[in-house]
Amino acid sequence: MTIHPEIAKILATLPALDGSPLDPQAMRAGEAAQVPPPEDRLPLHAVEDVTASTPSGEVPVxxxxxxxxxxxxxLVYFHGGAFFLGSLDTHDHVARSLAEETGHKVVSVGYRLAPEAAFPAGLQDCYGVVRWAAEQGESLKWDGKDLAVAGDSSGGGFVAAVAAMAKDDGFDGITHQILFYPSLDLDFDVDRYASLRENAEGYGLETAGLKPFNAFYLESGADPADPLVSPIKREDLSGLPPALVVTAEHDPLRDEGELYGQRLAEAGVDATVSRYSGANHGFVANFSWIPEFHRVFRETAEFLDRR
Structure with a gap:
């Protein structure tokens, strides 16, 4: 299927990569300028900013x-942004939709970003908040049943890494993992996955942009060979929580997400892979206003309900 026409309209307006150095501060400011005011956001019963006290420090949630x-x-949510972009505000609409559709209380994590915070600071923040949420069960009115982790893109990579950290720590509280077009392999050899060539150009996230966009994370000490950086390199995937892996047809990262789902299933994990036709990388954050793609939140709710 070709790219969705509404996405194609937006893609046609994007400037081409010119090879100039990326400026994290300027890019974050550009993102912040696009955040709608609170009165224009999806209304919920309550939205509250608090601080989670974790072993890695005080983390805004x-x-x-x-x-x-x-x-x-x-449901603890980790936003995307190639480990150096994104915030509680830029992905506020995703968290709101997750809460509305699933009925779960969503805890969105304002983890530390590269390059200012070296690896594994952001990952430790995410894992620390998951443990904090379990410990705060009474104040959060947790039903003691579902404790899901979800994330998009680099946040999806954090989901896989956090689930592995929890297993290795003997913490069995995580009941579900939800990965939206996850970044799971930071070895960007273009021959590793067919989608890196098939979707190399013209779909927003381009294969040539993967290295420069992830350079801030890698240069902060993240080793692509480390399974906590590239979760697909973890040898033993058995015993991990049930997984929903959502991929996009026109995404360079499509095949690594689908291979991860396949490997989870082969390891005995209850894993569902769901590819969205006509979609590109980032569609949950950027194009969920399109009805065909907004259903990803309903699919997430159904995944939580049936397990």
């Missing part, structure tokens, strides 16, 4: 309560 209830499942 935003808690989304969809409706008033006696208890909730919890």
């Amino acid at each position: 935003r808690i989304y309560t969809p409706v008033e209830a006696d208890s909730y499942g919890l």
